[in-house]
Amino acid sequence: KAGVTQTPRYLIKTRGQQVTLSCSPISGHRSVSWYQQTPGQGLQFLFEYFSETQRNKGNFPGRFSGRQFSNSRSEMNVSTLELGDSALYLCASSLEPGRWTEAFFGQGTRLTVV
Amino acid sequence: DQQVKQNSPSLSVQEGRISILNCDYTNSMFDYFLWYKKYPAEGPTFLISISSIKDKNEDGRFTVFLNKSAKHLSLHIVPSQPGDSAVYFCAASATGGGADGLTFGKGTHLIIQP
Numbered sequence: 447k448a449g450v451t452q453t454p455r456y457l458i459k460t461r462g463q464q465v466t467l468s469c470s471p472i473s474g475h476r477s478v479s480w481y482q483q484t485p486g487q488g489l490q491f492l493f494e495y496f497s498e499t500q501r502n503k504g505n506f507p508g509r510f511s512g513r514q515f516s517n518s519r520s521e522m523n524v525s526t527l528e529l530g531d532s533a534l535y536l537c538a539s540s541l542e543p544g545r546w547t548e549a550f551f552g553q554g555t556r557l558t559v560v
Numbered sequence: 561d562q563q564v565k566q567n568s569p570s571l572s573v574q575e576g577r578i579s580i581l582n583c584d585y586t587n588s589m590f591d592y593f594l595w596y597k598k599y600p601a602e603g604p605t606f607l608i609s610i611s612s613i614k615d616k617n618e619d620g621r622f623t624v625f626l627n628k629s630a631k632h633l634s635l636h637i638v639p640s641q642p643g644d645s646a647v648y649f650c651a652a653s654a655t656g657g658g659a660d661g662l663t664f665g666k667g668t669h670l671i672i673q674p
Contacts, residue, residue, distance in 0.1 A: 450603070479661060489604075489649060491661030502661050536603055546594055546653065546662060551603025 450552035471539030566665035583650030
């Protein structure tokens with residue numbers, strides 16, 4: 447069974463640009479959540495999607511947005527990139543929201559903003 | 561403000577000895593706690609969890625203890641093995657493990673010395 451797939455694995459962008467990251471959950475999983483990992487702040491919750499609807503959102507500015515498609519694949523978008531957005535972005539999938547002990551994380555997308 | 565704190569960025573333990581990783585939280589609404597393990601270039605993997613109605617949960621070499629009055633939990637690994645070398649994240653949920661995002665600590669890098 448394939449795991450959670452995040453693409454691309456690495457990305458370099460310039461300040462002011464926008465970026466789209468993709469997450470394909472484990473087959474059958476309908477909940478996808480996104481996290482940002484930085485050395486200073488650790489892992490921070492961005493948002494969670496279930497059945498194409500955003501259920502929860504963390505404390506991030508409106509530049510961070512996401513969506514989920516009918517096949518449960520999810521994308522997150524960051525507009526007007528800032529240097530501080532450089533981070534590892536992780537997504538996790540589970541059958542349903544809140545099934546944390548059964549959630550699986552992808553390897554992440556390493557975003558570098560220069 | 562950091563609601564989940566792991567005050568030791570790193571911990572070095574000899575192989576075969578006990579590893580104790582600590583985690584403190586400030587939000588009284590947290591009622592479900594999890595530990596994740598993360599190797600470099602991989603996503604976090606779920607290790608063990610505990611509900612606030614318990615004070616101990618054991619799974620093989622891993623035991624998590626919860627002291628609600630002190631808002632403190634700890635992860636014990638006995639005996640420590642070289643493969644345990646990784647970053648360990650403590651996480652908490654305020655909805656009984658339900659559909660809300662997880663709040664993570666910044667992680668503790670455990671190094672098992674041969």
